[in-house]
Amino acid sequence: MRIGVIGTGRIGAFHTAALSRRREIGSLVVTDAEPARAAEIAARTGATAVAGTDELFASGPDAVVIASATASHAGLIARAAGAGLPAFCEKPIAVDLPGTLAALRAVESAGTVLQIGFMRRFDAGYTAARRALRSGRLGRLHTVRAISSDPAPPPAGYLPLSGGLYRDCLVHDFDILRWVTGREVVEVYATGSDAAGAMFREAGDVDTAAVALTLDDGTLATATATRCNGAGYDVRMELAGDLDQIAVGLDGRTPITSAEPRGPGAPDKPWPGFLERFAPAYEAELAAFVRVARGEAENPCDGREALAALRIAEACERSRRERRPVRIEEIPVDTEPSG
Numbered sequence: 001m002r003i004g005v006i007g008t009g010r011i012g013a014f015h016t017a018a019l020s021r022r023r024e025i026g027s028l029v030v031t032d033a034e035p036a037r038a039a040e041i042a043a044r045t046g047a048t049a050v051a052g053t054d055e056l057f058a059s060g061p062d063a064v065v066i067a068s069a070t071a072s073h074a075g076l077i078a079r080a081a082g083a084g085l086p087a088f089c090e091k092p093i094a095v096d097l098p099g100t101l102a103a104l105r106a107v108e109s110a111g112t113v114l115q116i117g118f119m120r121r122f123d124a125g126y127t128a129a130r131r132a133l134r135s136g137r138l139g140r141l142h143t144v145r146a147i148s149s150d151p152a153p154p155p156a157g158y159l160p161l162s163g164g165l166y167r168d169c170l171v172h173d174f175d176i177l178r179w180v181t182g183r184e185v186v187e188v189y190a191t192g193s194d195a196a197g198a199m200f201r202e203a204g205d206v207d208t209a210a211v212a213l214t215l216d217d218g219t220l221a222t223a224t225a226t227r228c229n230g231a232g233y234d235v236r237m238e239l240a241g242d243l244d245q246i247a248v249g250l251d252g253r254t255p256i257t258s259a260e261p262r263g264p265g266a267p268d269k270p271w272p273g274f275l276e277r278f279a280p281a282y283e284a285e286l287a288a289f290v291r292v293a294r295g296e297a298e299n300p301c302d303g304r305e306a307l308a309a310l311r312i313a314e315a316c317e318r319s320r321r322e323r324r325p326v327r328i329e330e331i332p333v334d335t336e337p338s339g
Contacts, residue, residue, distance in 0.1 A: 138241030232270030
């Protein structure tokens with residue numbers, strides 16, 4: 001089996017290394033907008049580096065992994081679909097609904113597979129929380145709290161290309177909220193702050209955000225995110241029911257210190273970033289994609305999931321801008337493709 005990897009930045013390099021360890025894969029072909037970077041990753045993993053995407057598609061891959069810049073995702077998804085290839089793509093498909101829909105329609109028309117990289121679905125903690133909720137252990141779920149905190153802001157040049165904090169960061173929380181609870185979000189009320197610096201204001205973005213979400217069964221959820229959590233990388237979820245309460249992401253590396261006299265102190269080695277925190281989940285989602293590409297498993301996270309999470313993020317942007325609650329039905333799509 002031959003896999004093509006497009007993009008060898010931080011996440012693309014991780015994916016290439018993970019794929020190189022899989023016995024089902026006979027060869028890897030990689031490319032990047034910076035050829036030297038692709039050559040370095042190829043030398044490190046035993047892959048073959050090629051000059052561009054034309055050469056990569058011409059090399060005859062059986063599937064492609066898209067980990068390039070966000071602006072290229074939709075076009076590459078459509079190209080993979082046109083070539084009849086299964087594709088794995090890091091989120092987002094696009095930072096807007098028209099681009100997302102165009103890519104998904106290409107996949108639908110070609111009848112190919114697109115798996116989206118929402119890695120939290122493959123994390124042991126979130127998986128256990130989903131099982132606990134469905135087992136009835138929590139009883140009636142009434143509250144969910146989601147937290148996503150980066151230790152430091154990204155480069156200023158990244159912000160205008162990212163789609164903003166709701167689409168770039170909180171979209172993971174919106175997806176995992178749907179996946180863990182099995183419910184749909186029907187309304188959001190969002191606010192945000194750009195107090196961390198002028199680069200956020202210049203990009204029309206915020207550095208910190210808070211969202212109140214109402215699910216279709218009446219469950220209430222909150223989701224908060226910040227780019228400025230100096231204690232470390234912190235991603236958690238709490239689920240509270242009328243019988244029990246559980247937490248995801250609470251371990252010896254969670255970057256939080258108790259203010260109680262007998263509470264736990266600061267961790268010796270807090271999580272520094274997303275790759276360290278979710279490394280096993282990234283490995284698991286790629287293993288799943290290889291099985292999907294080989295026809296051995298159903299797609300665990302298709303394009304419709306990215307569309308659903310993006311609609312919530314779009315509703316949050318509108319809510320923040322207009323300072324009012326926004327119903328998800330206010331963010332229409334013409335025809336929801338099968339993905």
